[in-house]
Amino acid sequence: DVKVTQSSRYLVKRTGEKVFLECVQDMDHENMFWYRQDPGLGLRLIYFSYDVKMKEKGDIPEGYSVSREKKERFSLILESASTNQTSMYLCASSLIGSKEQFFGPGTRLTVL
Amino acid sequence: GENVEQHPSTLSVQEGDSAVIKCTYSDSASNYFPWYKQELGKRPQLIIDIRSNVGEKKDQRIAVTLNKTAKHFSLHITETQPEDSAVYFCAASKGGSQGNLIFGKGTKLSVKP
Numbered sequence A: 001d002v003k004v005t006q007s008s009r010y011l012v013k014r015t016g017e018k019v020f021l022e023c024v025q026d027m028d029h030e031n032m033f034w035y036r037q038d039p040g041l042g043l044r045l046i047y048f049s050y051d052v053k054m055k056e057k058g059d060i061p062e063g064y065s066v067s068r069e070k071k072e073r074f075s076l077i078l079e080s081a082s083t084n085q086t087s088m089y090l091c092a093s094s095l096i097g098s099k100e101q102f103f104g105p106g107t108r109l110t111v112l
Numbered sequence B: 001g002e003n004v005e006q007h008p009s010t011l012s013v014q015e016g017d018s019a020v021i022k023c024t025y026s027d028s029a030s031n032y033f034p035w036y037k038q039e040l041g042k043r044p045q046l047i048i049d050i051r052s053n054v055g056e057k058k059d060q061r062i063a064v065t066l067n068k069t070a071k072h073f074s075l076h077i078t079e080t081q082p083e084d085s086a087v088y089f090c091a092a093s094k095g096g097s098q099g100n101l102i103f104g105k106g107t108k109l110s111v112k113p
Helices: none
Strands: A005-008 A012-013 A021-026 A029-037 A042-049 A064-071 A073-078 A087-092 A107-111 B006-007 B010-014 B019-025 B032-038 B045-051 B056-059 B062-067 B072-077 B086-092 B105-113
Touching: A005 A073, A005 A087, A005 B032, A012 A021, A021 A029, A042 A064, A042 A073, A064 B019, A073 A087, A107 B045, B006 B056, B006 B086, B010 B019, B019 B086, B019 B105, B045 B056, B045 B062, B072 B086
Parallel strands: A012 A107, B010 B105
Antiparallel strands: A005 A021, A021 A073, A029 A042, A029 A087, A064 A073, A087 A107, B006 B019, B019 B072, B032 B045, B032 B086, B056 B062, B062 B072, B086 B105
């Protein structure tokens, strides 16, 4: 079974803090994705990566950056957290050439 | 870019009834259409998908239909059960190895016993 894990289920941070969300997958997937999920807005793609050290902007990259130093790990960084970044963050991975994405359990981030 | 519209946003049915969720997409180059189910507090999981060279696909009580001309696809759940209660997301993707999906906004299905 594919396993995608995220470093925290719940996180509370203060405005202006730098926040790191970690995602690890154990199935040697090339593609990794970061989404945010908000009620009524569905899943919106923040960034994705199709190889180590490669990254591409998704639909809502503003205020975020990412890092992929190793194939199994994809980090989402909030450079200076703001209250409008309070959300559920979901990581996903997929094999190159496959469209099926496997999701992590999510991190519910609250920015005060 | 691609845009996926999903309706309805909420759907309530009686146990045993059928449920239908519809999605439309804008980019005629899209060729892969998955459906994900997200139970409360859990991660989204793929339940069925269809490619553009197929008009219909069925898996037990779940079926998906695709109309390429009209650019819409639908999820059909028959004989609904309380465990079908969840949020369902449709998505669309074009060709290429990166596998980017554009998701609809989701449908919250409630099945009343």
